[in-house]
Amino acid sequence: MWVWYVIASVLSGIIAGMGMGGGTLLIPVLTIFFKIPQHTAQALNLFAFLPTAVVSLVIHFKNHLVDVKKGLIISSAGVCASIAGSILAGKLRNEILQKLFGVFLLVIGLWQIVTALRSMLAKPKRKYKYKVVIGTKRDLDRHK
Amino acid sequence: MITFSNFDSVFDDEPKWYEKWWFLILIGLFIGFVNGFWGGGGGMLCVPVLGLLLRGDEKRAHATTIFVMLPLCIASFVVYLVEGFVDWSLATPITLSFVVGGAIGALALKRINNVILQLIFAFVIIAGGIRLVM
Numbered sequence: 078m079w080v081w082y083v084i085a086s087v088l089s090g091i092i093a094g095m096g097m098g099g100g101t102l103l104i105p106v107l108t109i110f111f112k113i114p115q116h117t118a119q120a121l122n123l124f125a126f127l128p129t130a131v132v133s134l135v136i137h138f139k140n141h142l143v144d145v146k147k148g149l150i151i152s153s154a155g156v157c158a159s160i161a162g163s164i165l166a167g168k169l170r171n172e173i174l175q176k177l178f179g180v181f182l183l184v185i186g187l188w189q190i191v192t193a194l195r196s197m198l199a200k201p202k203r204k205y206k207y208k209v210v211i212g213t214k215r216d217l218d219r220h221k
Numbered sequence: 222m223i224t225f226s227n228f229d230s231v232f233d234d235e236p237k238w239y240e241k242w243w244f245l246i247l248i249g250l251f252i253g254f255v256n257g258f259w260g261g262g263g264g265m266l267c268v269p270v271l272g273l274l275l276r277g278d279e280k281r282a283h284a285t286t287i288f289v290m291l292p293l294c295i296a297s298f299v300v301y302l303v304e305g306f307v308d309w310s311l312a313t314p315i316t317l318s319f320v321v322g323g324a325i326g327a328l329a330l331k332r333i334n335n336v337i338l339q340l341i342f343a344f345v346i347i348a349g350g351i352r353l354v355m
Binding site (some may be wrong): 079082083084085086087088089090091092093094095096097098099101102103104105106107108109110112113114116117118119120121122123124125126127129131132133137140142143144145147148150151152153154155156157158159160161162163164165166167175176177178179180181182183185187189190192193194197198201221 | 242245246247248249250251252253254255256257258259260261262263264265267268269271274275278281283284285287288290291292293294295296297298300301302304306307308309311312314315316317318319320321322323324325326327328329335336338339340342343344345346347349350351352353354355
């Protein structure tokens with residue numbers, strides 16, 4: 078039985094590692110195929126994200142890829158809202174939360190189709206081969 | 222006649238409306254609520270927003286998204302833990318496999334056509350959504 082858990086989680090992890098939202102895949106797989114309650118699946122997904130996130134954050138920090146200022150503003154507001162959201166989810170019955178999650182998946186899925194089609198149809202933006210930037214070093218960094 | 226229209230963005234230091242602090246707070250509240258309520262999916266919302274804020278630098282957008290999502294996920298996980306929704310017997314195998322998959326995905330990232338994969342992903346998600354709503 079646990080072999081199937083491993084297969085499902087590895088597949089979701091691959092999608093997550095590609096930066097495509099593996100969590101939105103792991104939760105429905107756990108609830109639909111393994112009959113795990115919605116709340117438990119959500120808690121599992123949150124937990125599964127943590128070790129990967131810590132490791133990749135260390136790498137990203139070393140490569141100076143994290144915008145700390147913007148990130149801190151967004152996440153400080155986000156932590157408050159996420160606590161509120163989790164408490165609200167805990168108050169709902171399993172079936173209701175599951176249905177709402179289904180709606181969430183439909184919205185995300187349709188939105189993904191739209192963005193995929195848009196990037197398929199998008200014309201290359203760059204008109205010129207070279208771009209001349211005059212300014213200080215800060216300006217140059219911003220317009221690499 | 223010389224026009225400077227192509228250089229607008231170079232000299233334009235005035236922050237756009239979506240670069241103001243109140244927009245960052247609003248988007249943080251929205252992402253946080255979604256991620257806490259549904260236990261995931263916040264990252265998918267955060268990446269495009271940060272892509273806009275960081276002027277299309279996708280690497281930085283992904284890295285900063287993880288930086289944003291880590292405290293959010295810890296906070297929501299603690300709430301789920303306190304309310305007794307955590308099943309530790311499942312947490313170990315699932316988390317270990319998820320980590321292995323994550324490493325594979327990160328390494329394979331450059332070799333696969335992303336748009337096709339995104340479409341497949343979208344259809345799988347929609348199928349799951351229909352199944353859950355029914």
